[in-house]
Amino acid sequence: MDMHAGVNNVECDVCGKAFTRKAALKRHVDMHVGIKNHTCTICGKAFTRKSHLKRHVDMHAGSKNHECAICGKAFTRQGVLKLHMDMHAGIKNHTCAICGKAFTRSSHLKFHMDTHAGIKNHTCAICDKEFTEKGTFKLHMAMHAGIKNHECAICGKAFTEKGALRHHMDVHAGIKDHECDVCGKAFTWKGHLKRHMDMHAGIKNHTCAICGKAFTEKLALKRHLDMHAGIKNHTCAICGKAFTRKSYLKIHMDMHAGIKNHEGAICGKAFNANGSIRHHMAVHAGIKKS
Template identity: 40%
Template sequence: MQCGKKFTRKGNLTKHTLIHSGVRKYECSECRKKFATKTDLTRHALTHSGVRNYECLECGRKFTQKGHLTKHILRHSSNRNYECLECRKKFTTKTDFTKHILTHSGVRNYECLECGKKFTQKDHLTKHTLTHRGVRNHECLECGKKCITKSDLTKHTLTHSGVRNFECEECGKKFFTIGALDRHAFRHTGLWEFKCDVCGKCFKTKSKIARHMKVHF
């Protein structure tokens, strides 16, 4: 057993084990991302179609898959049962929590072959590699700004809506996205989340450590 995950049907287990094999035979013709199963490729292809049939009644955000909507709805809930003992950040799902704790481990197994930058998650690497292609196909109809991914465009368009559905319980400040709220809320903890791998200096925000890293190169 690779990860201990259990299934009720043997067929589902067989498909799951392909993830551990590293074999990804099915490639998206749109963005070249590869998948272990044809089903995963089919689901992914929907992200390029522009069809988003699953809408969140809370904030209006739309999704291509019902599972993504279900996970998103949890973010509107105040129930964040998974807390990181390292930085006290809380999560609504175990999956998000598991991904987060990798950031504290220092283990970055996914390396960009173009520039050598390493990541804790494969999807972060995939998104990063798009920056080397220089292709920004997703344009905001409101201001003309172009984004690398459709998800980035979706987040950007929220800034034009004026709707800020995510409020900080500590100070009442409101944000367009849950990610922005999470980053802000961390500042109230008094902790320093971003550590420089070169000199060990810590920073509260990603933008500040990015500026700092320039002194080393």
């Protein structure tokens, strides 16, 4: 009768949690002492409760009976579906005490707290890069393996991460939400804006070990190193001339096509490359190249 009345007669000596039944208290205490009598016959993972083992076995069987009414995604457990629904609703009950950032799940907050603490338990065996989150680590390993399961329906380009595909779709849609406060130039990706701002600030953290030249972007340094190595992956289909950069090949192709978009302001002479017009303007200015 006490159980129906909601009376809690038995209490846990460890944490003080109360229960209506001794059997429920026993199961709870087993959790504290780490007793796991219910073992999965497929993978060997053990659980304190039989119900937890059943949910785990359902996962192996691929049973996903709990479906989201909004997006159709299915889950093994009702509790996971609830967390997913909270995401749709924008409910974030787990807040970081350091920076105030809020999360839908307590596990996500834990990962975030590890970031503040500088804890990185997942290390890549290939490049030694360390990660706080297991999910981010798995995506990184997929990148090494060349796994790209997320393909653009417009151009066919494939990506390792779903988020990267979303950003790519923004490029197709012409969405540029990240604007530079200095010059007004807009970017699709926040990371590209940051690199652009570094350029304004004169920050060049990527230095060539051969000649000492510094660059704002890591990619720019890579292209520069290709030049040192004599790597020319961009070849003209008309004459076979090869270039270090794709942009150089484009300028070269404009020459074949007779395209001259750069016109001198003094004499009106047109050129296919920006560099060529700069040299030409230097002639007008009487500057002789040493």
